[in-house]
Amino acid sequence: METLCKYCGKTLSKDWIGLNKKLISKDIKKFACIDCLADDFDCTVDDLEIKIEEFKEEGCTLFL
Amino acid sequence: MIYADNAATTKLDIDAFEEMKPYMIEEYGNASQPYFFSKTPKTALRQARKDIADCIGADPDEIYFTSGGSESDNWAIKRQTTISSDIRCIITSNIEHHAVLRSVESEKKYNHARVFYLSSNENGLINPEDLRNLLEHLREGVSFREPVLVSVMMVNNEIGTIQPIAELAEITKKYGAIFHTDAVQAVGHIPTDVKRLGVSMLSASAHKFNGPKGIGFLYSVEGLDNLIDGGKQEKGHRAGTENIAAIVGMAAALKKNCIQIEKNMRHIKNIENVLLDRLYRSSLDFKRNGTNHLPGNISLSFLDADGEMLMHRLDLKRICVSTGAACDSVNTQVSHVIKAIGLPDRYAKGTIRISLGKNNTEEEALMIADAIIDILKEVGSL
Numbered sequence: 308m309e310t311l312c313k314y315c316g317k318t319l320s321k322d323w324i325g326l327n328k329k330l331i332s333k334d335i336k337k338f339a340c341i342d343c344l345a346d347d348f349d350c351t352v353d354d355l356e357i358k359i360e361e362f363k364e365e366g367c368t369l370f371l
Numbered sequence: 372m373i374y375a376d377n378a379a380t381t382k383l384d385i386d387a388f389e390e391m392k393p394y395m396i397e398e399y400g401n402a403s404q405p406y407f408f409s410k411t412p413k414t415a416l417r418q419a420r421k422d423i424a425d426c427i428g429a430d431p432d433e434i435y436f437t438s439g440g441s442e443s444d445n446w447a448i449k450r451q452t453t454i455s456s457d458i459r460c461i462i463t464s465n466i467e468h469h470a471v472l473r474s475v476e477s478e479k480k481y482n483h484a485r486v487f488y489l490s491s492n493e494n495g496l497i498n499p500e501d502l503r504n505l506l507e508h509l510r511e512g513v514s515f516r517e518p519v520l521v522s523v524m525m526v527n528n529e530i531g532t533i534q535p536i537a538e539l540a541e542i543t544k545k546y547g548a549i550f551h552t553d554a555v556q557a558v559g560h561i562p563t564d565v566k567r568l569g570v571s572m573l574s575a576s577a578h579k580f581n582g583p584k585g586i587g588f589l590y591s592v593e594g595l596d597n598l599i600d601g602g603k604q605e606k607g608h609r610a611g612t613e614n615i616a617a618i619v620g621m622a623a624a625l626k627k628n629c630i631q632i633e634k635n636m637r638h639i640k641n642i643e644n645v646l647l648d649r650l651y652r653s654s655l656d657f658k659r660n661g662t663n664h665l666p667g668n669i670s671l672s673f674l675d676a677d678g679e680m681l682m683h684r685l686d687l688k689r690i691c692v693s694t695g696a697a698c699d700s701v702n703t704q705v706s707h708v709i710k711a712i713g714l715p716d717r718y719a720k721g722t723i724r725i726s727l728g729k730n731n732t733e734e735e736a737l738m739i740a741d742a743i744i745d746i747l748k749e750v751g752s753l
Binding site (some may be wrong): 329330331332348349350354355358361 | 684687
């Protein structure tokens with residue numbers, strides 16, 4: 308599995324990979340870091356961090 | 372922000388809020404007390420009950436205030452005196468709200484009720500002939516003398532299908548059974564007259580028709596057992612000091628929506644068409660679920676899409692919608708309604724519900740459609 312951001316090369320955390328899968332597709336193989344993802348989605352990093360917390364609270368195993 | 376989840380809850384109407392305010396600050400007297408200070412809240416309570424009854428063609432004595440739709444459904448199913456014996460039958464459908472389905476399951480588990488489920492067709496419609504056949508079967512069988520309660524929702528919350536309630540209620544009556552309808556999605560949105568429908572009981576919730584949260588009502592011409600023991604409120608069946616502000620707000624919101632019902636329906640239908648037209652013109656492969664829809668309730672299933680992903684992506688664009696399928700990271704859990712209508716899996720997993728309300732605009736409808744198209748095209752091109 309690719310562990311570097313497909314745009315900026317930053318090392319990816321498990322949460323960021325989970326976020327890519329949750330917000331794009333479970334089948335993707337290349338991922339973006341949270342900053343590049345926020346750029347892609349035209350939202351703030353805070354918005355995505357809130358999403359990560361929500362997914363964790365729901366018990367989504369992508370974030371365990 | 373675009374709010375398009377009006378089947379979940381609605382914005383409190385500003386006029387309803389204004390009518391509520393005096394009962395929160397100045398007129399806070401307990402309506403059950405005999406002194407002068409309680410006269411205004413007591414009068415307001417009486418007037419609100421009358422206004423609500425007028426809106427649905429009922430008698431004020433047939434209106435019982437509750438905390439909302441779920442409580443009304445629970446009360447109708449669990450505390451209906453005519454049928455509260457241990458041996459009884461409950462007939463419901465497989466696309467009801469969980470407030471009905473779980474009440475029925477509870478009656479089965481704790482009170483030995485026999486439960487029968489009517490299956491909806493692929494459009495989410497209950498066939499009245501299925502009900503007739505089932506009641507006929509019960510009449511012919513050993514269970515002839517068992518009291519029967521039939522509970523079928525008026526409008527499905529997930530796909531918006533309006534059921535043939537008058538026909539179902541008429542059949543029910545012919546067999547001496549009692550008919551309850553969960554009309555939470557209907558009241559205040561489409562004309563709802565309990566006498567014309569021929570229902571014995573009807574549940575409603577204020578926050579679904581621009582009233583406040585935490586208040587609703589149960590219409591019942593049948594006897595009800597006590598839900599809460601204590602004081603004399605609600606004819607002694609549901610004790611507890613009345614929330615006058617909420618009751619007044621509910622009555623004001625319902626009255627306003629009922630006065631404007633045709634106008635609101637036309638407006639919502641128009642923006643629904645604008646949204647759907649934009650989507651139909653895109654190359655997206657999707658189905659609209661249900662038929663004979665409540666205006667504004669739009670359940671869409673996109674081929675090979677992920678409904679939960681779409682809902683979250685729309686949320687990041689400050690657009691609020693619901694999903695009919697949620698992922699637990701391994702499997703996608705499709706809702707019981709989407710399962711019941713037999714939608715192919717490839718569509719079912721890509722289900723979202725957009726529910727437009729009277730405050731939505733054409734511009735917002737176009738923005739929602741464009742956002743969906745952009746997201747699904749982007750994901751599809753990866």
